[in-house]
Amino acid sequence: MSLFDTVWHKWLHKPYTLHCTVDSGSGAAVVLLHGIGASSESWNRLSLELAETPCRVLAFDLLGFGDSPKPDWMEYSVDDHARAVIAALDRRRLRTPAILVGHSMGALIAVHVARLRPDLVRHLILYEAPLYVGLPNSRRYVKRRDLYFNIYNQVIESGELALSSRQIMRKLVQRFSGFIISEDTWLSFTRSLQNTIIKQTTLDDVKQLGMPIDIVYGKLDMLVIRGAPKKIFGTEASHVTTHTITEMHVVSRRASVFLAGVIRDALAVG
Numbered sequence: 306m307s308l309f310d311t312v313w314h315k316w317l318h319k320p321y322t323l324h325c326t327v328d329s330g331s332g333a334a335v336v337l338l339h340g341i342g343a344s345s346e347s348w349n350r351l352s353l354e355l356a357e358t359p360c361r362v363l364a365f366d367l368l369g370f371g372d373s374p375k376p377d378w379m380e381y382s383v384d385d386h387a388r389a390v391i392a393a394l395d396r397r398r399l400r401t402p403a404i405l406v407g408h409s410m411g412a413l414i415a416v417h418v419a420r421l422r423p424d425l426v427r428h429l430i431l432y433e434a435p436l437y438v439g440l441p442n443s444r445r446y447v448k449r450r451d452l453y454f455n456i457y458n459q460v461i462e463s464g465e466l467a468l469s470s471r472q473i474m475r476k477l478v479q480r481f482s483g484f485i486i487s488e489d490t491w492l493s494f495t496r497s498l499q500n501t502i503i504k505q506t507t508l509d510d511v512k513q514l515g516m517p518i519d520i521v522y523g524k525l526d527m528l529v530i531r532g533a534p535k536k537i538f539g540t541e542a543s544h545v546t547t548h549t550i551t552e553m554h555v556v557s558r559r560a561s562v563f564l565a566g567v568i569r570d571a572l573a574v575g
Contacts, residue, residue, distance in 0.1 A: 315378055320392035324372035327352050327364035333427075333572055334399045337364040338390065340409025340433070340554075341497050342486045344371030347408065347556045354565035360404075360572055365393055367411065369493025381496035383505065386410075387417040394418075394425055402427035404571050406564065408556055409433050409528075410497060413507045420510045428571040429518040432564060433529050433554050439508035441536050449530050457503055461495045511545065512538060517574070518545045519567050523552035523560070 313319045326345040327337070335355065337348040345364040355362050366373040368389045369381055379385055394403065405426050407415035412434035419426040437453065440446040486494050511518060522531045534547045548567070552560050 310376070314376065320389045321368060321374040321376070322396070323368065323389055323393040324366040325363060325393065325397075326366065326371070327362055328397070330355070330359070330361045332359045332361055333401055334361045334363060334394075334397075334403035335568055335572075336390075336394065336403045336405050336415075337362065338405065338407040338411030338415050339364075339367060339370070340407075340411050341502065342370075342490070342494050343408075346371070350558050350561035351406075351556060351564055354561050355568065358565070358569060358572070360568075363397065363403075365390065367414065369497065370490055375489060375493055377492055379493075379496070380500050381493050382500040383413055383417045383507075384421075386414045386497070386501060387421055390414060390418050391422050391425065399425070404428045404430065404568060406430045406568065407432065407434070409435060409554065410501055413501055413505055416507050416510050416514070419514055419516065423514070423516070426516055428516055428574070429514070430521070430564065430567055430571065431518065432521045432556070432560065433523055433526055434507065434520060435502055435529055436505075436508050436537070437503070437530065438505050440530060441532070446530060446532065453528070454503060457498050461499050463495075508537070512542055515544060517571070519548065519571070520545060521548045521550060521560075521564065521567065523554065524549055525551060525553045528554045 314321060327348070329352070337345065337351065339345055339347045345366050348364045352362055352364065368379070368386055369375045402425055405415040405418060405428070407413070407430070412431035415429055415431065419429055437450045440450065522529060534545065538545045550560060550563050
């Protein structure tokens with residue numbers, strides 16, 4: 306780690322500059338935040354779907370992924386991720402609040418951005434949000450959550466293994482989840498898994514936010530716990546609308562078409 310990195314980022318807590326792969330169009334901003342073990346390239350299909358829509362589409366590589374910085378000293382908490390996104394949006398000097406679209410972990414980060422800087426966000430669209438903490442205390446929810454946490458913790462604990470063992474674990478993770486993880490993103494992946502996905506307050510945050518929120522679930526998604534909206538979000542969450550599509554934990558063409566429609570509806574509200 307360079308002296309500049311130590312002083313400017315670690316000691317003074319200045320956010321890193323995220324790599325921006327898409328900044329196209331004009332009008333209201335639509336910001337795309339990818340999931341864990343992915344990059345902004347996962348939004349390529351959705352960007353194409355929005356090409357004729359009058360809006361400004363921005364897609365960033367999150368901290369530790371894609372071509373963004375990958376500091377080995379960072380915890381990769383939801384706060385770390387959100388502050389990097391906020392800094393990226395501030396640098397782009399958005400004229401009006403944006404629509405934030407998050408997939409998987411990106412959905413959790415989008416919610417935290419809205420909590421920290423509600424002035425930056427007019428609408429949240431959360432696709433395949435892995436909400437695990439704060440769910441109703443029913444046997445069904447608890448068993449699913451404990452199963453996921455057990456698997457995730459095994460992945461995290463494998464971080465201390467030798468390179469060959471980590472390679473085997475990465476292949477298992479990719480087969481189970483579809484995430485593409487390389488050796489240079491393994492640290493940010495495991496720490497994000499621990500400090501953003503397992504240690505989360507997202508559901509409580511959603512209930513406290515005031516802007517409209519669309520949550521999109523996939524019927525075939527094995528990584529997300531679904532349930533009756535009123536049970537999960539409470540009867541007071543009138544700002545939350547849920548949708549269900551036939552999809553797994555991926556941003557497929559089908560999902561991109563559906564999300565583009567939700568985004569257009571949000572843009573039309575003004």
